[in-house]
Amino acid sequence: MTSVRVENLTKKFGDTLAVDAIDFTIADGELATLLGPSGCGKSTTLRCIVGLEEADEGSIYFGDRRMNDVPVANRNIGLLFQRLALFPHMKVFDNVAFGLRMKGVAKDEIARRVKDNLALVQMSGYENRYPRQLSGGQQQRVALARTMVTDPEILLFDEPLSSLDAKLREELKLEIRRLHRQTGKTTIYVTHDQGEAFAISDQIYVMNAGRLEQSGTPLDLYMNPTSPFVASFIGTHNFVPAKVSAVVSGEPRSIAVHALGCEVTADYEEGVVAGDDVTLLIRPEDIVAVTATEAGKTISGEVQVSTFSGASTYLEVKVNGHVLKASLFGESRFKYMDAVGQEIGLQIRRCSVIPRGKVAE
Amino acid sequence: MNGIKWRKLCTKTIWTAYLAFITIVLWMIFFILFTHSFFKGVTLQFPPEGLTFENYTQIASAFYPALRISLLLGVATSVFDALLAVPASYVLTRYEFKGKDVINTILLGPTMVPAISLALGFLALYPHLKLMDTFWGLLFALSIVTMPYMLRSVMSAFNELDPALEEAALTLGCGRVKSFFLITLPLIGPGILAGFMLSFIIAFNEFTMIIFIYGPKWLPASVWLWNMLHMYGITPGFAAGVAVMQLISFGVLALVIGVLGRRYLRGVSF
Numbered sequence: 166m167t168s169v170r171v172e173n174l175t176k177k178f179g180d181t182l183a184v185d186a187i188d189f190t191i192a193d194g195e196l197a198t199l200l201g202p203s204g205c206g207k208s209t210t211l212r213c214i215v216g217l218e219e220a221d222e223g224s225i226y227f228g229d230r231r232m233n234d235v236p237v238a239n240r241n242i243g244l245l246f247q248r249l250a251l252f253p254h255m256k257v258f259d260n261v262a263f264g265l266r267m268k269g270v271a272k273d274e275i276a277r278r279v280k281d282n283l284a285l286v287q288m289s290g291y292e293n294r295y296p297r298q299l300s301g302g303q304q305q306r307v308a309l310a311r312t313m314v315t316d317p318e319i320l321l322f323d324e325p326l327s328s329l330d331a332k333l334r335e336e337l338k339l340e341i342r343r344l345h346r347q348t349g350k351t352t353i354y355v356t357h358d359q360g361e362a363f364a365i366s367d368q369i370y371v372m373n374a375g376r377l378e379q380s381g382t383p384l385d386l387y388m389n390p391t392s393p394f395v396a397s398f399i400g401t402h403n404f405v406p407a408k409v410s411a412v413v414s415g416e417p418r419s420i421a422v423h424a425l426g427c428e429v430t431a432d433y434e435e436g437v438v439a440g441d442d443v444t445l446l447i448r449p450e451d452i453v454a455v456t457a458t459e460a461g462k463t464i465s466g467e468v469q470v471s472t473f474s475g476a477s478t479y480l481e482v483k484v485n486g487h488v489l490k491a492s493l494f495g496e497s498r499f500k501y502m503d504a505v506g507q508e509i510g511l512q513i514r515r516c517s518v519i520p521r522g523k524v525a526e
Numbered sequence: 527m528n529g530i531k532w533r534k535l536c537t538k539t540i541w542t543a544y545l546a547f548i549t550i551v552l553w554m555i556f557f558i559l560f561t562h563s564f565f566k567g568v569t570l571q572f573p574p575e576g577l578t579f580e581n582y583t584q585i586a587s588a589f590y591p592a593l594r595i596s597l598l599l600g601v602a603t604s605v606f607d608a609l610l611a612v613p614a615s616y617v618l619t620r621y622e623f624k625g626k627d628v629i630n631t632i633l634l635g636p637t638m639v640p641a642i643s644l645a646l647g648f649l650a651l652y653p654h655l656k657l658m659d660t661f662w663g664l665l666f667a668l669s670i671v672t673m674p675y676m677l678r679s680v681m682s683a684f685n686e687l688d689p690a691l692e693e694a695a696l697t698l699g700c701g702r703v704k705s706f707f708l709i710t711l712p713l714i715g716p717g718i719l720a721g722f723m724l725s726f727i728i729a730f731n732e733f734t735m736i737i738f739i740y741g742p743k744w745l746p747a748s749v750w751l752w753n754m755l756h757m758y759g760i761t762p763g764f765a766a767g768v769a770v771m772q773l774i775s776f777g778v779l780a781l782v783i784g785v786l787g788r789r790y791l792r793g794v795s796f
Contacts, residue, residue: 217693237696250694254712264698315698 167228167318167351168193169214174223176209183209185375186223191353191368196345198354198362201372202398207355210372211323214353215244227318238267243317247324249308251296257283257307258292264315282310285344302333309341313348320345320352326361338364359399363387371395389432393519396446403447403490404519407431409439426485427464432517444519449479451515452491454501458510464489465510473502482509560772563765581766589767592750597774599746600730602661603668604722607676610669611721612714615677619684634674641734644670649738659741667736668729675728676721683717716786723782727775747771 169191176184184206191197199207212218214225216237225232232240243264252260258279265275283289286306296304305325312320322341326334342365345352356362362369363383371378371386371394379386379395390396393404410421410428421430431445455463466484478498480491491511493501501509563581618630636644648667657663687710695705733748740749751767758764 215697217696236701237693238699238701240697241699242697244694244697246690246694248688248690250688250690252691252694252709263695263700267699267704311698 168226169319169351169353170224170226171210171214172224172226174210174213174225175221176206176213176218177221182375184213184220187372187375187377189370189377189380191351193351194349195367196342196352196354196365197368197370198356198366199370199372200356200359200362200398201378202357204374205372206375207357207372208323211321211353211355214319215242215321216240241315241317242319242321243312243315244321244323245308245312245325247327249304249325251304251308251311253296255295256292257288257294257296257299260296260307261311261314264311268315278314279310282314283307285313286310286340301329302337305329305333305337306340309344313344318351320350322352322354322356324356326356327358334361341365371398373398389517390446391520393444396519401449401490401492403445403449405445405447405487405489405516407443407445407518409441409443411439425464425487425489427513428461429513429516432515445516446519447489447513447516449490449492450477450494452489452493452511452513454491454493454497455510455512459512463510463512465508468501468504468507468509471501471504473498478502480504480509482511484511556772559760559765560769563762563769565762581762582770585763585766589747589750589770592745592747593770595744596730596747596771599661599664599668600726602665603672603729604676604725606665606669607673607725608680608718608722611673611676611680612718615680615684619681620689633677636671637674641671645735645738648735652739658739659743661744663739664736664744664746667739668732669725671732671735672725672728675724676718679721679724680714680717683714686717687713719782719786723778726778730778731771731775 171187171189174184174187175182187206187210189197199210201207209218213220214232216232216235220233227240252263255263261279261282262275265278270278279292280289283291286309288303288306288310291299291303291307296307299307308325325341326337329337338361341354345365354362354365366383368380369383369386370380373394379391381389386395386399390399396402396404405425407425407429413421413430421428429445457463458465464484466482466489468480468482469488470479470481472479476494476498478493478501480493480501482489482491489511501507564579565581614633618626618633645667648663652658652663655663657666691709691713692702692705695709696702700708731748732746733752736746737749737752740746747767748771751764751771754761754764754767
């Protein structure tokens, strides 16, 4: 069981700075996800941890050992590739046994461990097939077995589900989480899919343009994003300018802001004073439709877009010159499914403030 | 018969006629001497008479030493090509470096230049290097013309090879050298074999490149046949020699296609 510590990691490709001095520590047994859009440096970071890329600056530690100069083959890690990389000229059995054979494990033990790991991923009985004879999902499972059979200290996943269809992705997502709970191994996962990250992670590291934007549990990131980028990358968003009316003390800290012509209470952490200009994050799902008007709390406007998608209705409403996105659930979703041109009353149930000082998206 | 059916029938007839024509012409070019080698008679007649193997036995003592030399050169050239092409292809397909395009062009260049000009180059160079009428002299000359084919085949195999496979081997504890033999080589094997086949057939039959640099010690079959032709014209003995060359060439072709399967040949660019 090992922790992974990344210190001041920097990696350049020619003139491009792919990873820009990032630091983080993953605790022993944790499942941490590097989350971000394409090109944010998450895969590069992962490859530096694995050893397939050499860091230009910084250090990588497994526990207390500095790993920068340790060759890949000696790092005792298991990596599941995006493209799977199953050996096409070997049967399933030989693919899974490969790592064990490299270690010089005895023949009968190899047979036993391959059998056990194939059972773990529900691929028993496929030992004599070739990878090309398997479906995408089956290949994925075999690749997973191959990664785990050597009992590595650290498991790493590089966007393993991106080439699968939605249903398979759902299944394998839960499978990966189940396996993590079962084995308790330190796991590092890389993805651009927020839903995947939320489903399996203990801790998420959001990356953008080579930098670490924010880290936290899924709830932290959803409730209290610290930058416009994180706020927009996780879930859907409205950014609304507001003015602080008063700072309310107590736990949780909150402030009263004036926005869009109403008074709302916003979650907040750092110090602001009354009169400051701030940016509010209002999630569309935190806006509800109301029929009764409460002065100072209800805002109203004209519906410009209305889309019914079954579980919810998506609206765009023009309020005080600002286009607000709202998602309605429950009965309201039927009431307003065809509401373009109508006037609608809305209330903001919850919002939070994006700290100043972060570059706008 | 309605319009569509009529058009289909016409198209089918035209294609069949075309293929038949090509086949017959090729048959005549490739196999006319082959057929005549089995018949008696000093000169070629059509239709030939007297089925016999005596033409083959007649030339045996004189021809077969030359044939052995051609076979040896064919195999040696292919092996030499493979040994050079594999590392070269690895570098050319996996790494970026300055002047890569220039090197690419140079390596594939011999196919774009008339063979005779290359051959004259060797004629000018070899006496100074004391490579006239030597095994290595002939080998180098033959590998110059065959290398592009081996290179193309092996490079194509490397391009198909997912670099992630080598990385996967690394993460599973397999060092770079070991993974070359366990992963890379088996997967580019078909490419090497296809290149080998091409190199062998070209080197085995090659004439132009070696006509200025052969000698009494190293006299390949193609030159021997030319000498025969020069001195006696087209004889059944000559036809027999040609037939043997053809048999070996097509035999190798058939063998390799049989081993690789048509599936791979589709991907090999000639």
